Amino acid sequence: MSGKDLLKRLDWLSILIFVLLVAIGWVNIYSSTYSEAHGGVFDFSSIYGKQLMFIAIDVAFLIIILSLESNFFERFSSIIYTISLVLLLGLYIFGTTIAGATSWYNLGFFNLQPSELAKVATALAVAKYLSDIQTDIKRRKDQFYAFLVLLIPAILVIPQPDPGSALVFFSLVFVLFREGIPVFYLGIGLFAIMIFVCTLMFGSIWIAIILGLILAVFLLLKKQSFKVPLIPIIGIYIVTILFSLSVNFVFENVFEQRHRDRFSLWLSLEKDPSKLEEIRKTIGYNTYQSEKAIESGGFFGKGFLEGTRTKGDFVPEQHTDYIFSTVGEEWGFIGTTTVIILFSILLLRLVFLAERQKNAFSRMYGYGVVSILLVHYFINVGMVIGVLPTIGIPLPFFSYGGSGLLGFTALLFIFLKMDSNRLKEGF
Template identity: 75%
Template sequence: MFGKILKRIDWLSVVIYFSLVLIGWTNIYSSTFTETQESIFNFGTLHGKQLFFIGVSFLAIILIMSLEVSFYERFSSVFYLISMVSLLGLFVFGKTIAGATSWYDLGFFNLQPSELAKVTTALALAKYLSDIQTDIKRKKDQFSALLIILIPAFLIIPQPDPGSALVFFALIFVIFREGLPLFYLAIGFAFILIFVITLKYGTIWLTIGLIIFTILFFLFKRKTLKVPKIPLAITFIIVILFSLSVNFVFNNVFEQRHRDRFSLWLRLEKDPKKLEQIRKTIGYNTYQSEKAIESGGFFGKGFLEGTRTKGDFVPEQHTDYIFSTVGEEWGFVGTATVIILFSILFLRLISLAERQKNDFARMYGYGVISILLIHYFINIGMVIGVLPTIGIPLPFFSYGGSGLLFFTILLFIFLKLDTNRLKENF
């Protein structure tokens, strides 16, 4: 059985996976290295624990590959239900770390059920979409698909862990791939844009901009495009009302740490000196991360030679900010290598998803792509300062046993499904 699997598995994806895990562990070792360390196999150290979970992940790969492909589709709903129960259990039995009750204390390690929920939600969504046999045009089907995504997200937000909750919304792109009208996506991006513009410039300037845009639109498009005035007026009112609610939500719903991050990201402080002070206090992690990457230059300072890494300048450098270690010790060459590896992996997974004969496999493949891509995009953007600090790990790279294990499971379930791509049904 394993002989056939070894012939059919996509080795390009496997090689990239192992490369990222190896490079990630090397940088975890560097970011946590002390002169008193005796062995890389000391499981009492952070890099030792990560090495242990690399071994556990490899065992998980063997188990995944040994199961029939039909197993994942058949029990996807059961897995989803179990993961939702595990999220609910956190409100009673959860362990609080860094202000978030997102973990179960299992002794040797802490288990984060939100990582499991990402896998099971991708499976459940693929199962539902493949079962309804439709192009997702019916409102009922759209609502049911969105509900599968929203349930885990709303269970995670109160922990509070908005970063992990945000990841689930990336699965909406799976629904778009299967036929959800782009109109909904446009609405979502429009409200995000309104939110950002309101914070940056205020409701008055937003209103003036809308009026100017509307006037110009009718001046140049009135002969070629007929737009009903009443729906346009209603839309205009909704936009203004939403804009007026932004400041209330920002000041009364968001926590102070979230407001500070948006203030830094959008440069809401006009005084350059105060802005720089904010960068060094509120945005300390990102500020130090940027400096570490800048100091690496083109070739980097060398393995275990990063002065900012050795000096613990960047908090949480082995987890969310691990990319800054790559930048300092391996320079532009190292960061470019990591980005290229991830880019090739994403392109390859898209190619694999598109060649699937089975609907469930294709939809799950796009779920995998969506989850990995949003983690990659937000983490790298956060580390280099172009996105606000959200706090989600870089897949296969950052320290964390739960993250590595479930990212591995997420990817290799799809690679297992791909080995059966020549068969139309499971």
């Protein structure tokens, strides 16, 4: 495909939103890190200057991606995935610890976080495996291997510790559901999460009593109309109670104190108001200050470089995971709504592009892109406004960081390259 044909076939709506998000993100990074001690916009010793440099590298990177053949990524997906796993393993020997996580390689001029690139590699690997089996994923063996592909990198990043990235890898299960894996698995996952949360809030005894009442009602109705075997139902009840009993052990002995405090804050587990407020202002300090910054922005915001909480450094790491709070304070409801609309349009557009693919690999990879971006966007915004516990993952195309920007750009533009070639035989 010639360069002229490629430009015609690219989805320019997605590219326009990408450019807007990167640009708006940089403006807010500039605002949240601005200091009169720094030089101009091109002061590369400043955070906003470094981000500008990352953006320039990113443009060169996406041009390279678009210059490759579309089937390059399908052909070499297994190799790319293997390299990403080797890089994750290498962190345990050569990794650099930043903010308590050994998730980086120090390259001198640049700190590389391989988990960001591993997300792209895993999305490619999942799409490759599912397209190779060429059938609905109904067999248990196929389901096992598909889960294993996304489970391996997740296991490698959890001890770093990087639970946020691990959660993002698990987001690729949505691709499996799109391709025919029984919804039964999703139901099990949601039920387990519900039991976990309810056990923390109410205790195992109440869980056993409520489920026992439900079981008793079921047994009474079963005599009249239900024909479901009794033994599996009782088995599910016993397994659920055992799982509930294990929750407190895991919470007290496996979770670190900071994790317990975050759950206590999120679920209001601490009944003493003074202690809860203390937790809120220590472990929950970032979220507390982020909420206050967004609240202070009002409808129209305080204006560019006018955010008092932003300028006062009230929100730690505001240019990374909490960049959305800068939007809220300086641009108000109008600004935050604009960002949310842009992300929503991009995600819906990518779903549309995924559905129109002629090639199964491209379609599955497209849904992998949507899954990863959606989880990042949903969790980051939820964390910043206080409706989700602090996990620590960046806002795509928006937060400061070279690895994240390169990873999200590769994720998106690999798919846009595939989409530009969708009418060609095989794609």
